[in-house]
Amino acid sequence: MKGPWYRVQSALAAILTYLWSGWGAIASLLLFCALWEWGAQLNGPLVLPGPQATLAQLWHMLDSGLAQPELIISTRRTLQGLGASLLIGSALGLLAGRSLTAAMLSRPLITLLLGMPPIAWLVLAMLWFGMGDTTPVFTVFIACFPIVFAGAMQGARTLDNQLRRVAQAYRLPWRMQLTDLYLPHVMSYLIPAWITALGTSWKVVVMAELLSTTDGVGAALAVSRSQLDTASSLAWVVAVLALLLAAEYLLLEPLKRRVERWRLETEQ
Amino acid sequence: MNALHVRHLHHRFGLQEVLHDVGFDLFAGQSLALVGPSGCGKSTLLQAVAGLLEPSRMVMQNDFRGLGYMFQQPNLMPWLTARDNLALGLKALGVPKPARQRQADSLGQRLGLALDDLDKYPHQLSGGMQSRISLGRALAVSPDLLLLDEPFSALDVGLKLELYALLREQIAQRGCAVLLITHDLMEAVRLADRILLMAPEPGRVVREFELTLPQAERSEAWIHQTTGQLMENTEVRIAFGLQAGTLAIAESHDHGATHTGCKV
Amino acid sequence: MSWQARLEALLQCGYRPFFLLSAASACCLMLFWLTLLNGWINWQPPGGMVLWHVHELLFGFAGAAIAGFLLTAVPEFTETANLPRTVLVRLALLWLLARVLYLLSPFWPASLALLPVALVNLLFWLLLLWHLLPRLWQHAGRMHLSFAWVVASLALLQLASLLANSLGGDPMAWLRAASGVLMMLIVIATRRISVNLVNGLIEEGRPGAPPPINSYLPRPPRSYLALFCIGLCSAVELWLGHNSITGWTALAAAAAMLNVLNDWHIGRALFTRWALLLYAGYWLIALGYAAMGASWLGAPLTTSAGRHLLTSGAAALSILAVMAVVGRIHAGLWLDRRPWLPLCALGLIIAAVLRALAGVPGLPIRALFSAAGLVWAGCFVAYLVAARGGLIAPRADGKTGCAAPLEHNAREGGC
Structure with missing residues (x-):
């Protein structure tokens, strides 16, 4: 029998293997840095500071304690808006996918919502909620909701009828139908949608803050722009991108692999 | 004795009548094959019996408790390992995890699967192995009625013969009743005690054949010869469209009176 | 044994004369370099002695190893006949002539500069390609053609360097590019060897050998990314020289090499001396590029520190590994299990690290140079002593040529 020590060992090995596989992505990012540096050398540091100058500026901002509060505020807003859209979007999408009528009804609405530019939502939100916390949170929610909803609906719609028959023929109780049939299938649609929503949420929160609040990364970007401080602006961008990359590759991607391990070819 | 009795089974898809007044009996330990061309409503019939489909009209008395169902495709859950797929029905019955894994392991080995293979996901397994697991999944619940929906039609000859042997062995051990539907006469001759011939448009039973020779004594030569004889039967030829002609549609028939058994 | 018999043995397979020349030149070139560095001899070739040092170690030592490897591997990979002795003799003489001409270069008119050296070296590569290119080209799928591209680019970079010396350019820049091509060759060549080596296929026929495994499977996209970086x-270095753009690409190359190591993390099977030899070579390439990248981005160490992790570290280690494996299997012997090999590998790594440390400000440069050079040369002396049987002695199984050991052949259906 496989003991607990063996399990800990193989879990550690799996984590190490996963982290090590990140080198390919790092190589690609470093190549991008080379390109960035080239652009910086062509245009000069006033227009485009190079990666080193930007990282130094970011380090300085973190070191002086300037960056953390803003990052925390933006992260909180993102998580609130994103969390709400993940919960509500997934639940409603799954329900809509169960019924052909609901799917028919919601498809054009989703197209409409997806096509609506976030900046338009932002203007409406500013009119409705004013210049407070609610505006960015709402904008994030409404921008991510259709993505998650569409993914969930697609997942619920595409479940193989044959597998449903298997569940019926073997009299699977409803809890087992959920864990062994619906969730594993739906997850493979939900998680990519969640990842897309995560990317959207960060973009939208920074934009919303830039126009509607006095704190958060977006507001800080507005300040550095008004001071023509390109290095600080880039440093804020890098900080946001780093958070985004970390959230995707340390949280969602491992989750995706865990959920979709039955799809991977390279499982030993 | 446990038995399955079906009478007056009618079913319509929209305006089209798929099944017309089908009836049959199946007793414990017997195996019954429903043979007919594609589109004669065989699968619909099986789904009605299994409760996967609500027919337009049916009188059914079913004393069998445990049900094993083998589908046309393996239809394994792609996100479960082979072992968990084997044990799916056991899990539904509430068998605790260690016990059902043990049963799945021993069943898997009897079906010729290595322990390594049981850890794999379906997409990592060959078609033949998937079919074995599908058969194992049906047998795992120790059914007293096994429903087989043309499960071997997509397999190559060697694999078919191997799975026939496995199936026969398991049926002999467990003594369960088998309801097999197939378009392959030879398969029916190989596995069934009785054969019901079905004709399409609308799907109905036109003839019953009985095979008295015990399965263990059926040689390849006997199977080929018997299949050949059946193929020369006029009703069989008409049902499969090999010969022009019409088969009467009974207005409402009383099973057993219309077709007297024909011993082969 | 008579001289004729020794010569006969030496010329029966392509790797033999060239691995001998490579290891012998490694010792001689390094010891001569140390005497020059310490000022014990005054010898001033055109272009300076650093150019000589770099050029000869790249194209003398490594060049001979490459020739030896290709002359054995290409007939094997393309399933063609071994090269005739006369070709081997001609190639070896050209190689020797090139080395001697460089040594004599201070004694001829300065107007000639290094042109005779360039000419003979070019002839050497052309003759090599003349015999190998048709086989690589005609082989089904041309899957080993990359070797020809590598040899051709090495030859062109060498020519460019020596011409730059005469025509007024920076000859070192071209040699630095050549060291990059050498790294690419290591990635290409060791990938082909490692599948057989790590999975234990190479010794499948040896009585008592463990059964082969199939857990090591190099993924082409990973090595292509490394080659690209x-x-x-x-x-970029050739174009921009010491620049932070070059630095970022070097860091990318380091990360891409670490990414290749994903193929190698296969658990217990990695912990054999053969796997570890090649694995350590990959690590050294990664570390070398990381150090060079750091240097270009402004870290306080010289670029040559990182470069020596590549050349005296990764290249020398991979060459030792290839010589130790190819030089046994193609002499009809099973792999070498004696302790000299891991010790030498460790010696080469230590030498590379010592040489790299010399690039960190504040450390005793001279002492580190000398220690690194002596340890490094010592490793190749040890190779010559330990592996002489596979180079200059006739095959123990009574056969001639490059065939692998008997049992190995039997498995493949040979007679």
């Missing part, structure tokens, strides 16, 4: 780094 290394090539890009060399190209």
Whole structure:
């Protein structure tokens, strides 16, 4: 029998293997840095500071304690808006996918919502909620909701009828139908949608803050722009991108692999 | 004795009548094959019996408790390992995890699967192995009625013969009743005690054949010869469209009176 | 044994004369370099002695190893006949002539500069390609053609360097690019060897050998990414020299090499001396590029520190590994299990680290140079002593040529 020590060992090995596989992505990012540096050398540091100058500026901002509060505020807003859209979007999408009528009804609405530019939502939100916390949170929610909803609906719609028959023929109780049939299938649609929503949420929160609040990364970007401080602006961008990359590759991607391990070819 | 009795089974898809007044009996330990061309409503019939489909009209008395169902495709859950797929029905019955894994392991080995293979996901397994697991999944619940929906039609000859042997062995051990539907006469001759011939448009039973020779004594030569004889039967030829002609549609028939058994 | 018999043995397979020349030149070139560095001899070739040092170690030592490897591997990979002795003799003489001409270069008119050296070296590569290119080209799928591209680019970079010396350019820049191509060759060549080596296929026929495994499977996209990054780094360096753009590409090359190591993390099977030899070579390439990248981005260490992790570290280690494996299997012997090999590998790594440390400000440069050079040369002396049987002695199984040991052949259906 496989003991607990063996399990800990193989879990550690799996984590190490996963982290090590990140080198390919790092190589690609470093190549991008080379390109960035080239652009910086062509245009000069006033227009485009190079990666080193930007990282130094970011380090300085973190070191002086300037960056953390803003990052925390933006992260909180993102998580609130994103969390709400993940919960509500997934639940409603799954329900809509169960019924052909609901799917028919919601498809054009989703197209409409997806096509609506976030900046338009932002203007409406500013009119409705004013210049407070609610505006960015709402904008994030409404921008991510259709993505998650569409993914969930697609997942619920595409479940193989044959597998449903298997569940019926073997009299699977409803809890087992959920864990062994619906969730594993739906997850493979939900998680990519969640990842897309995560990317959207960060973009939208920074934009919303830039126009509607006095704190958060977006507001800080507005300040550095008004001071023509390109290095600080880039440093804020890098900080946001780093958070985004970390959230995707340390949280969602491992989750995706865990959920979709039955799809991977390279499982030993 | 446990038995399955079906009478007056009618079913319509929209305006089209798929099944017309089908009836049959199946007793414990017997195996019954429903043979007919594609589109004669065989699968619909099986789904009605299994409760996967609500027919337009049916009188059914079913004393069998445990049900094993083998589908046309393996239809394994792609996100479960082979072992968990084997044990799916056991899990539904509430068998605790260690016990059902043990049963799945021993069943898997009897079906010729290595322990390594049981850890794999379906997409990592060959078609033949998937079919074995599908058969194992049906047998795992120790059914007293096994429903087989043309499960071997997509397999190559060697694999078919191997799975026939496995199936026969398991049926002999467990003594369960088998309801097999197939378009392959030879398969029916190989596995069934009785054969019901079905004709399409609308799907109905036109003839019953009985095979008295015990399965263990059926040689390849006997199977080929018997299949050949059946193929020369006029009703069989008409049902499969090999010969022009019409088969009467009974207005409402009383099973057993219309077709007297024909011993082969 | 008579001289004729020794010569006969030496010329029966392509790797033999060239691995001998490679290991012998490694010792001689390094010891001569140390005497020059310490000022014990006054010898001033055209272009300076650093150019000589770099050029000869790249194209003398490594060049001979490459020739030996290709002359054995290409007939094997393309399933063609071994090269005739006369070709081996001609190639070896050209190689020797090139080395001697460089040594004599201070004694002829300065107007000639290094042109005779360039000419003979070019002839050497052309003759090599003349015999190998048709086989690589005609082989089904041309899957080993990359070897020809590597040899051709090495030859061109060498020519460019020596011409730059005469025509007024920076000859070192071209040699630096050549060291990048050498790294690419290591990635290409060791990938082919490692599948057989790590999975234990190479010794399948040896009585008592463990059964082969199939857990090591190199993924082409990973090594292609590494090759691309290394090539890009060399190209950018040739174009921009010491620049932070070059630095980022070098860091990318380091990360891409660490990414290749994903193929190698296969658990217990990695912990054999053969796997570890090649694995350590990959690590050294990664560390070398990381150090060079750091240097270009402004870290306080010289670029040559990182470069020596590549050349005296990764290249020398991979060459030792290839010589130790190819030089046994193609002499009809099973792999060498004696302790000299891991010790020498460790010696080469230590030498490379010592040489790299010399690039860190504040450390005793002279002492580190000398220690690194002596340890490094010592490793190749040890190779010559330990592996002489596979180079200059006739095959123990009474056969001639390059065939692998008997049992190995039997498995493949040979007679």
